[in-house]
Amino acid sequence: xxxxxxxxxxxxxxxxxxxxxxxxxxxxxxxxxxxxxxxxxxxxxxxxxxxxxxxxxxxxxxxxxxxxxxxxxxxxxxxxxxxxxxxxxxxxxxxxxxxxxxxxxxxxxx
Amino acid sequence: xxxxxxxxxxxxxxxxxxxxxxxxxxxxxxxxxxxxxxxxxxxxxxxxxxxxxxxxxxxxxxxxxxxxxxxxxxxxxxxxxxxxxxxxxxxxxxxxxxxxxxxxxxxxxxxxx
Numbered sequence: 631x632x633x634x635x636x637x638x639x640x641x642x643x644x645x646x647x648x649x650x651x652x653x654x655x656x657x658x659x660x661x662x663x664x665x666x667x668x669x670x671x672x673x674x675x676x677x678x679x680x681x682x683x684x685x686x687x688x689x690x691x692x693x694x695x696x697x698x699x700x701x702x703x704x705x706x707x708x709x710x711x712x713x714x715x716x717x718x719x720x721x722x723x724x725x726x727x728x729x730x731x732x733x734x735x736x737x738x739x740x
Numbered sequence: 741x742x743x744x745x746x747x748x749x750x751x752x753x754x755x756x757x758x759x760x761x762x763x764x765x766x767x768x769x770x771x772x773x774x775x776x777x778x779x780x781x782x783x784x785x786x787x788x789x790x791x792x793x794x795x796x797x798x799x800x801x802x803x804x805x806x807x808x809x810x811x812x813x814x815x816x817x818x819x820x821x822x823x824x825x826x827x828x829x830x831x832x833x834x835x836x837x838x839x840x841x842x843x844x845x846x847x848x849x850x851x852x853x
Binding site for chain 2: 670
């Protein structure tokens with residue numbers, strides 16, 4: 631099956647802990663993206679990467695970090711510096727005029 | 741800043757056409773109009789995109805006005821499974837991959853039996 635996988639689906643962490651969200655794609659896409667969605671809101675771009683070993687900040691990058699060591703993988707770390715990390719996190723990969731989204735990870739910080 | 745304006749919600753009867761409007765009066769010449777939808781608690785799904793001409797695929801039709809300041813997404817025969825939030829997005833097409841997509845709040849379409 632081709633597509634994008636995100637794990638886990640639900641994640642609970644204590645305040646002050648860093649947490650890493652996984653995103654893997656086997657679509658051979660160069661571009662990958664991370665978005666955050668809060669209840670009743672649209673998606674906001676956190677980070678994106680157009681090619682391996684390169685990535686750019688999106689609109690709300692503060693408190694987040696990423697790496698792109700492999701074409702297939704684009705993990706997102708939510709650090710303790712992120713003031714309000716509880717949200718729905720979506721990963722996507724891009725090919726020409728389409729972005730393909732994963733199922734998302736719902737992070738709750740207690 | 742949002743580049744598009746959409747109504748917050750719309751209703752449609754099952755089997756009828758759903759016409760979702762979008763205003764994008766500040767669109768520039770090299771920007772495309774994209775439509776995505778998001779079914780509750782899932783990742784968004786690409787529907788269609790266009791530059792100037794009207795477009796049709798197996799999911800929907802996209803009608804863009806001649807001045808390109810507005811567009812309409814048409815679902816020709818809406819079903820209950822089309823109930824979702826529909827996002828209209830304006831973005832450039834950089835080097836074969838999409839530029840950054842700005843998702844506003846979209847239109848919540850409710851298809852009723």
